[in-house]
Amino acid sequence: MVFSEECAIIFRLKGILEFACQLDNPNAGSQSQSTISKVFQGLRSKVSSKNIVFTVCNSPILIWPNIGFRSSMESLTEASACGDILQYIESDDGGSKKTLKKKDKKRSVHTVVNLKLLFEVTDPAGNEAPSLIRVDTQQHYVKMPLPLDCVLSVTTDESLASVCTRLVETLRKQLAEMEEAVQRYRKGSSFVVPQPFHFQLPAPAGLTTVIYPAGVPDSQLQAIREDLHRKFELPSDRPYLRRANAFHFPDAAYKDGYLRNPHIHLNPPNIEDAKLYLVQGVYSYHHYMQDRVDDNGWGCAYRSLQTICSWFQQQGYVETAVPTHTQIQQALVDVGDKEPRFVGSRQWIGSIEVQVVLNQLLGVTSKILFVSQGSELATKGRELANHFQTEGTPVMIGGGVLAHTILGVAWSENSGQIRFLILDPHYTGEEDLQTITDKGWCGWKGPEFWDQNAYYNLCLPQRPKTI
Known part of the structure; x- marks a missing residue:
């Protein structure tokens, strides 16, 4: 499932199926495997039955996909384009999605249609008398929820009937993959969800679903990831399939309150023959006055460092939280770079300290690029372009009393013209994306942005070679 300009709708179907089985002897491998397989086969048959119902969230629509396609809306028929469903879905503000959002000039916008998996209650049982069977042997009864979550990315003109058929097929496939995971990680009567x-x-892989066992850390799943990297022909030196790399759906909010990737809402600068070299992946925007810390006037490098740390966290390289100012200061004390009284102070740090903390807290090495005066930054297009093309990490730049984060460059190899994509940690306002982009707190800056006579040090974090 690969996104393209025409691939504008993501159908996401979620629901819970209950797995329940009775094992005579959990340690009898083949017998238990057979019992588990029969339960999963029953669940696959259930999602193929006429009783399955899809309900479209925030709408009055019910769909019976396995009855030759039937909908609660007379206007939605087997031949209807799946894009027609959008007019019946209410937006969060109570309005109606009359039309599909077009791909704007700033970024691709994919509409998500959320569905829930339900089943019709069958007719009441007849008058047959119940039967009882007494079993004297000890048995193990296993019961757990299976959190189904299927996605399908499609073009707007694909028929709704086809989409629903494919969703049922995806449900069956996901149940088969869940069975494989349950069998692989089961230990006797101990099961993982x-x-x-x-x-x-x-x-060409595109949007792909992987089943991982709950409670098993990423560090114990490396062999699985290695197999998947080979299957999808992914590079073996960077993570793509850790839990932190999971796709973030456009309609889902981030719970921590930080803005992600505000730069994607910007238009590129107009430079003839210029190419864009940008940060790769997801980061959080950290700036003055966040987290109830008043660091206005002294904490810009700390905030730039936090943005860099968030990048390594959200790319799956580390599982540690973004460090606080105090933790950053303590790390510098621990390595002997600062005296103990530095902790709790309002002293500035620079690019060298950022390099030290990244190594101490994250195990990340960095290169330092020294620039004797700001006017020389206009000549560093090749070095920065190479960094963003190969490493793709945010760059911290410090000079004088100011620190900033460089997220990319627009650079013409022929003319040498350059613009810098700057994320400014000196912002003190709320997490207002429009203000941040309109007022240039995240924006493209020319070489004149830098103090032409001040020296600058750039910290260029390097990706660890790992999956």
Whole structure:
């Protein structure tokens, strides 16, 4: 499932199926495997039955996909384009999605249609008398929820009947993959809950779902990831399939309150023959006055460092939280770079300290690019372009009393013209995306942005070679 300009709708179907089985002897491998397989076969038959119903969230629509296609809306028929469903879905503000959002000039907008998996209650039982069977042997009864979560990315003109048929097929496939995970990680009567995660992989793989066992850390799943990297022909030196790399759906809010990737809402600068070299992946925007810390006037480098740390966290390289100012200061004390009284102070830090903290807290090495005066930054297009093309990490730049984060460059190899994509940690306002982009707190800056006579140090974090 690969996104393209025409691939504008993501159908996401979620629901819970209950797995329940009775094992005579959990340690009898083949017998237990057979019992588990029969339960999963029953669940696959259930999603193929006429009783399955899809309900479209925030709408009055019910769909019976396995009865030759039937809908609660007379206007939605087997031949209807799936894009027609959008007019019946209410937006969060109570309005109606009359039309599909067009791909704007700033970024692709994919509409998500959320569905829930339901089943019709069958007719009441007849008058047959119940039967009882007494079993004297000890048995183990296993019961757990299976959190189904299927995605399908389609073009707007694909028929609704086809989409629903494919969703049922995806449900069956996901149950088969869950069975494989349950069998692989089961130990006697101890079961793990299989959890689906979605990943946006490079073409041609596209949006792909992987089942991981709940409670098993990423560090114990490396062999599984290695197999998947080979299957999808992914590079073996960077993570694509850790839980932190999971696809973030456009309609889902981030719970921590930080803005992600505000730069994607900007138009590129107009430079003839220029190419864009940008940060790769997801980061959080950290700036003055966040987290109830008044660091206005002294904490810009700390905030730039936090943005860099968030990048390594959200790309799956580390599982540690973004460090606080105090933790950053303590790390510098621990390595002997600062005296103990530095902790709790309002002293500035620079690019060298950022390099030290990244190594101490994250195990990340960095290169330092020294620039004797700001006017020389206009000549560093090749070095910065190479960094963003190969490493793709945010760059911290410090000079004088100011620190900024560089997220990319627009650079013409022929003319040497350059613009810098700057994320400014000196912002003190709320998490207002429009203000941040309109007022230039995240924006493209020319070489004149830098103090032409001040020296600058750039910290260029390097990606660890790992999956």
